[in-house]
Amino acid sequence: xxxxxxxxxxxxxxxxxxxxxxxxxxxxxxxxxxxxxxxxxxxxxxxxxxxxxxxxxxxxxxxxxxxxxxxxxxxxxxxxxxxxxxxxxxxxxxxxxxxxxxxxxxxxxxxxxxxxxxxxxxxxxxxxxxxxxxxxxxxxxxxxxxxxxxxxxxxxxxxxxxxxxxxxxxxxxxxxxxxxxxxxxxxxxxxxxxxxxxxxxxxxxxxxxxxxxxxxxxxxxxxxxxxxxxxxxxxxxxxxxxxxxxxxxxxxxxxxxxxxxxxxxxxxxxxxxxxxxxxxxxxxxxxxxxxxxxxxxxxxxxxxxxxxxxxxxxxxxxxxxxxxxxxxxxxxxxxxxxxxxxxxxxxxxxxxxxxxxxxxxxxxxxxxxxxxxxxxxxxxxxxxxxxxxxxxxxxxxxxxxxxxxxxxxxxxxxxxxxxxxxxxxxxxxxxxxxxxxxxxxxxxxxxxxxxxxxxxxxxxxxxxxxxxxxxxxxxxxxxxxx
Numbered sequence: 018x019x020x021x022x023x024x025x026x027x028x029x030x031x032x033x034x035x036x037x038x039x040x041x042x043x044x045x046x047x048x049x050x051x052x053x054x055x056x057x058x059x060x061x062x063x064x065x066x067x068x069x070x071x072x073x074x075x076x077x078x079x080x081x082x083x084x085x086x087x088x089x090x091x092x093x094x095x096x097x098x099x100x101x102x103x104x105x106x107x108x109x110x111x112x113x114x115x116x117x118x119x120x121x122x123x124x125x126x127x128x129x130x131x132x133x134x135x136x137x138x139x140x141x142x143x144x145x146x147x148x149x150x151x152x153x154x155x156x157x158x159x160x161x162x163x164x165x166x167x168x169x170x171x172x173x174x175x176x177x178x179x180x181x182x183x184x185x186x187x188x189x190x191x192x193x194x195x196x197x198x199x200x201x202x203x204x205x206x207x208x209x210x211x212x213x214x215x216x217x218x219x220x221x222x223x224x225x226x227x228x229x230x231x232x233x234x235x236x237x238x239x240x241x242x243x244x245x246x247x248x249x250x251x252x253x254x255x256x257x258x259x260x261x262x263x264x265x266x267x268x269x270x271x272x273x274x275x276x277x278x279x280x281x282x283x284x285x286x287x288x289x290x291x292x293x294x295x296x297x298x299x300x301x302x303x304x305x306x307x308x309x310x311x312x313x314x315x316x317x318x319x320x321x322x323x324x325x326x327x328x329x330x331x332x333x334x335x336x337x338x339x340x341x342x343x344x345x346x347x348x349x350x351x352x353x354x355x356x357x358x359x360x361x362x363x364x365x366x367x368x369x370x371x372x373x374x375x376x377x378x379x380x381x382x383x384x385x386x387x388x389x390x391x392x393x394x395x396x397x398x399x400x401x402x403x404x405x406x407x408x409x410x411x412x413x414x415x416x417x418x419x420x421x422x423x424x425x426x427x428x429x430x431x432x433x434x435x436x437x438x439x440x441x442x443x444x445x446x447x448x449x450x451x452x453x454x455x456x457x458x459x460x461x462x463x464x465x466x467x468x469x470x471x472x473x474x475x476x477x478x479x480x481x482x483x484x485x486x487x488x489x490x491x492x493x494x495x496x497x498x499x
Contacts, residue, residue, distance in 0.1 A: 026134045029127060030087035033079050033097055036124050039117055040076025040104045044069050048112030056113050068110035075104035085194060086135070090281060092193055094128065094135035101125045137281045143192040150189045157182055196281030199248025201233050210240060214261045218242075221290060222310065222374040222409040223257035225348070225367040232256065235273050237265045244273060249477040252470070253282040258289050267296055274300065274466075285474040286464040288412065294462065302464040305471075308414040311456035315372075315401035315408060318454070352399075354380075354392045362388045364396060366408075372400065374409040393454060410456060413448040 056065050078100050085093035105121030108114040161178050211234060215224045227234075227245040236243045242261025246253050255273070259266045277284045286297065294304050350373060352364040362380030366373040380388050393410070400408055465474055 024134075025131050026089050027087050029124070029131060029134075030083045032124050032127065033086055033101070034083035036101065036104065036121055037076040037079030037083065039120060040072050040079065040108070043108065043114055043117050044073035044076065044111070048114070052113040056110065060110060065111050068107040069112075072104055072107040072111055075100045075107060079104065088281060089135050089137045089278070090139070090194065091135050091137055092139045094132060096193075098125065098128055101128065137196075137279060139193065139281075140195045140197050142198065143195050147189060147192040150185055150192060154182065154185050154189070157185065196251045197248075199233060199246075199253065199280075199282070201231055201247065203230060203232070203234065207234050207236075210236075211243060211245075211260075214241075214243060218261050220370045221258045221260070222312070222369040222371075223288065224260050225369060225374065226256060226376070227260060235269070235276070237261070237269045237272075239265065241265060242269050244269060246273075247481060248282060249480050250473065251282055252474050252477040253277050253284055254474070254477060254481060255284070255286045257287070258293050266293075267299070270296065270300055283470045283473055284466055285470065285477075286462075287478065288461040289464060291460055291462065294464075297464045302466055303468060304462045304464050306460050307463045308412055309416040309458040309460055310412050311410040311451040311454070312459055313397060313408050313410055313454050313456045315397045315405055318397045318401065349376075352392050352396045354384075354388055362392060364389075364392050366396075369407075369409060371406040372408050373405065375411065389450075390453065397454075410454065411447055411451045412461065413451055414444050416448050416458065 053065070079097065082093055082097055082100065086097055101121050101124050105118045105125065108118040108121065157178060164174055208228070211227055215227055219225065219227075227243075229245075232245040232247055234243050234245055239262075242259055242263075242265040244255050244259045245257075246255045248254075253273075259269055274284050284302075286293075286302065288307070289297070297304055348368045350366040350368075352366070353360055354362045360381075361384035362378070364375060365377040367376050368374075378389055378392070397408060463474070465471060
């Protein structure tokens with residue numbers, strides 16, 4: 018992948034981090050004796066000591082703020098100007114540290130000179146709660162003043178006020194730097210257009226899931242192509258490949274990335290197919306294989322042979338089955354299994370370009386083992402009779418890593434971590450279940466702009482999929498179905 022050009026805001030972000038580190042080191046090391054004596058002779062008692070504490074605090078804040086500067090946040094720039102000014106003055110006040118102060122003032126001039134580069138605004142809807150938080154801080158300061166005036170202050174009250182102040186200050190910072198919140202908006206006209214594009218040009222097995230009502234849509238200028246996305250925690254999660262006219266995909270993705278940058282969002286393409294990787298690389302995105310889609314071809318499916326013996330046994334247990342495709346979306350399909358005169362489980366499928374994609378599978382906890390295997394087998398036999406080319410069963414996260422023998426210590430560590438998470442997310446259980454049907458495995462990828470975005474994107478994905486709470490048995494865990 019070609020190296021990215023070093024942009025001005027990134028240089029300034031690195032410089033801010035350097036000034037912050039220098040401030041931390043300077044605050045934690047002794048001053049020159051002659052300079053310190055001069056300062057203590059000029060300034061009131063206590064000021065040099067307070068300046069040292071401020072230099073340390075401002076240095077830590079600049080290191081933390083540097084990442085937001087690299088993302089061109091306007092509000093981060095405003096705070097950085099104040100912090101750099103403060104730390105430069107603090108260096109002079111704590112020990113006449115001219116060298117450190119000069120470094121700070123040079124950065125201040127650079128920040129003012131290139132202020133136009135920091136053009137990403139904050140969320141305008143944060144202004145009202147931010148004002149409320151500021152009023153709460155003022156009220157807290159007034160309370161502290163009254164307590165001190167009446168002689169009621171003490172260690173207990175000081176600790177309580179300090180804790181509440183810290184909480185309010187943290188909330189104020191969160192509100193100040195919060196990016197645009199992306200509310201889900203779907204007009205009736207957009208849904209009609211999306212439905213038409215999905216039916217006509219939806220080549221991906223995930224295309225139909227773009228019709229979910231928790232998605233927003235971003236269209237090309239001609240409205241012949243679009244992508245579905247959701248903003249969670251400052252990350253714009255794009256679900257699967259773009260849909261529509263393929264020749265418009267480069268412009269569509271490039272423009273959406275520009276919009277993400279303008280709103281302070283991290284861009285992530287979830288579960289895209291390998292065919293899209295050349296385009297994502299040209300856009301400067303980094304691709305990571307996150308798992309494999311299990312796809313079964315009904316025409317080649319057979320119950321014969323030892324590998325499928327357990328599936329064959331489940332088919333012989335006497336369950337009954339019915340098909341029903343009359344549910345909300347006229348194209349969706351339900352496979353229902355009866356057990357003891359009642360519905361024991363079901364499969365929910367949606368159409369794809371070459372067949373169907375499994376959206377959910379559920380069973381009653383009181384039903385015998387093997388019910389879901391039976392349902393899938395009957396679905397495959399039904400699909401073969403109706404000429405369906407393929408059925409997309411599941412998405413298995415990190416299937417390669419879970420299935421193979423670790424090749425090195427890093428593989429072994431990652432596999433151990435996945436198995437710990439498997440107690441909650443059942444990743445390995447889903448893989449074992451899917452392998453029973455001898456599927457074809459099709460790789461799926463996650464694309465991000467920076468590898469450092471992975472923690473934020475990962476948490477956002479877990480929130481979207483509700484995976485931060487323990488799932489029920491046989492719940493659909495696919496990143497494909499975001």
